[in-house]
Amino acid sequence: MRRKQTGFWLFILPALFAFVLVVLVPAVKGFYYSFTDWNGIGKNAVFVGISNYGKLLSDSRFWNSFLFTFVFAICSVICINAVGFGLAVLVTNKIKGANLARTVFFMPNLIGGILLGFTWQFIFVSIFEAIGKNTGMIWLQGWLSDQKTGFIGMLIVLTWQLAGYMMIIYIAQLESIPESYLEAAKIDGATAFQTFLKIKLPLVAPAFTIGLFLSISDSFKMFDQNLSLTAGGPANSTEMIALNIYNTAFKESKLGQAQAKAVVFLIVVVVISVTQLILSKRKEVEM
């Protein structure tokens, strides 16, 4: 079918126009600003070469938040996917109430990060404290007042929010496993655990690619929950990269510096996401 080129541009223009103005131009400008001393006020950003990147090397607060984000992402990706997959296996059993349970497990996903962070702040600071006092369990007291409990707190919040999402993805994959495979395994005398390990796990592998991809990206880019739960405190010890960039820009007014951090952040996100996709795809083929 031959069509006119004007039709093509007419149809693509509205989306392209918004995209170019909102994403592309700022992205290119941002890259340029990372080489300037831009402070946000006034238009005269002076070109300073790679000095913003140079300063990054000695910025220990940035590297601390980098390391924190990295460790956090690893832990949360494991937690989110393990819990999500566990829930999916549980609710795909033919038992009463399984559908209602799905509804409940998925619900936190719809509540936004700001609300979730504040909700859990109340749970950690108020409820945990009270339970700790009543039962004498000291480890429940003083939550969010140090790095360790801040870390675990954010881990709980993100797992609570995203496990249901991963569950939905894994359910779709589990339900596509032909019934005959499971029947055959049963006739051959496989235990439930063997069926799980040898049939369900390998056949769900394609969904793990997606689950890992989404949870890695969500953990790395986490901002709202970080801001509302700990705000990076105490003493910036739970500040993740996204929040660190935000603070550099808006608390310290070093926009050029913040932009250099953002470029490093972008490179890290792209490298990790692409590596993960390639590795997972290769694994899938092997299985």
Add this chain to the structure above:
Amino acid sequence: MKMKIWKKAMLILLMLALSLIFVSPILLLLNSSFKELKEIYLDVLALPSHFGIDNYREAFEKLDFVRSFLNSLVITVVSTALIILVSSMAAWVLVRYNTKASKVIFLLFAASMLIPFQCVMLPLVDFMSDLNLMNRPGIVFMYVGFGCSMSIVLYHGFIKNVPLDLEEAATLDGCSMVRLFFGIVFPLLKTITVTVAILNVMWIWNDFLLPNLIINKTGWQTLPLKTYLFFGQFTKRWDLATAGLILCMIPIIIFYISCQRYIVKGVTDGAVKG
């Protein structure tokens, strides 16, 4: 094949316990939201001595709930509708025109999905204030710009599998491109449109950072933004805070219960095809 009874009972019990853990934060919020501040400090775990709704009345007022809710609603609905319109149009021609430009543009949209918001937010604010777009219509425009990438990728994947016959027949009959798209193609995209709508609504409704940067002015604030300011203002006022949080969750829970089937489908399709 039947499972043994005791095994079934164990699974149901496990599921029940987990469900309880999942809803407990919200139940605990609900419990405290009816109490006076004194009661919360005295024993946060006890049931309220009486069911007062004073907290709700005050939180409702302080959140400027009706206005914040309407701001959120209008921004979410208009942005989502526009995203659906421009993305479906763009994706259609991107699939149907097998040109170099078409391939490059699609790749550009797809690749941009990896860019973290923090990379563009500062120049965006700078640029948008030059264009006088630091207002509610402006933020809608920005949501279209940010949202169209993922939506185009989703539509693109779907349209690839829509057979060409109908479109060819209509073209032979002299149907114009605009009529062809809106009369014949768009209605065929209903299932993926629901998915695109759900994913965008969930994102825009809950989004905090963009409204915080663009429309942080009295009267323009959305619910997440107002919640954040409300919390800053009333730290340690858990009586108001808990009631406020519950208030903000009510619209989401109503939306979830009424559209659950579509939401679950939308999330699955969105993840698998995106």
